[in-house]
Amino acid sequence: MADEDRDHSDLSVTRRAFLKGGALATGALSSTLIPTPADAQLPVATESDPRRSVVEMTVNGVAYRKEVPNRTTLLQFLREHLTLTGAKMGCDRAQCGACTVVVNGRNVYSCTTLAVEATGAEVLTIEGLAKGDALHPIQQAFIQHSGFQCGFCTSGQIMTTKAFLDRVPRPTEDEARRAMSGNLCRCAAYKRILESVMTASRLMQA
Template sequence: MKEKDNDSSKKSSLMTRRTFLKGGALTTAALSTGVLGAEVGEAHLALEDYPSALKRATVTLKVNGLRHRLEVEPRTTLLEVLREELQLTGTKKGCDRGQCGSCTVLLNGRPVYSCLSLAIEAVGKEILTIEGISDGETLHPVQRAFVQEMGLQCGFCSPGQILATVALLGKNPSPSEAQIRQALAGNLCRCGAYPMIFKSVQTAARLR
């Protein structure tokens, strides 16, 4: 009799734990997949039950002088919006974790890693990408300098290097080599074209 009681209480405790785990797993799955207001098994979560951080927001971003109205999740990065929503693929996705600088764009003139910037953080700011620096068919002086000095090999890092240079020359028109190295320290070049890149920056300073 005693044994039976133990079995029954063990069973009931297992059931309770199972029910709990099932509910928890369903809730986690619903939250992680962003299925808002979905009915999943026994767990029904209404839209208002979800953290507001999971809902989509409508934002207006000013990119290269043009305003774009977009619907984004609060977690969407600026890089994702530029490449996947606006097809501005000149901004490159390298590491996607703030280590290479290939995704560099200018926000109000300052270089930022767009893979680490949320799209909603860019609201109200001037976003400049590599597509926005030339004047129609006429290249920007920094672009011309990179072409003239062959400041690239594969070219994957070039948009980031060029925008970092535009930002540098915007605040320091005639930087020393040490200042150039420091300003471009966050932009890695897997091809190791650094000597030509630094020379391009010096030439760009003269062209401007």
């Protein structure tokens, strides 16, 4: 990280419980929880430098507040500022899907989203799926079918699956294929990824 990109604010994480009862936001996102634009918080420019902002967002149910350079992508914010390295940098150009996370219920490319733009958002990453040692059904399904080879794209595949199945709980195979099309797998484990998605759908119904 260039010096400019270092975190000048207090590095400690503010662990404000987001959901009532303090439960982790594992799969609790629903359309009713998505804030409308009018409710969204605004990022605050720092007084000293208009090219830095204080951003606040909830990641996996934990509220964070940090000052970052405006050019910081959401992916950099997650990986370098929060040390949540589950989302991967592949192409860094919104093409491969390795960086996919769920923002306000939608799967997006975090490499091409600015952290300041995610101010006020609820972000879900692969780290937020399991409950303690209990894996999320999507994770179980990917293991059951070996829905990966090298695994680099897998967190992105799983986060797309999460956003998709939350919207379409019982998809057809064709719907699933299209939904997964924004996540590339260079090992070409596509057949097994598709099987994982369909099994995950059944596990999540159970």
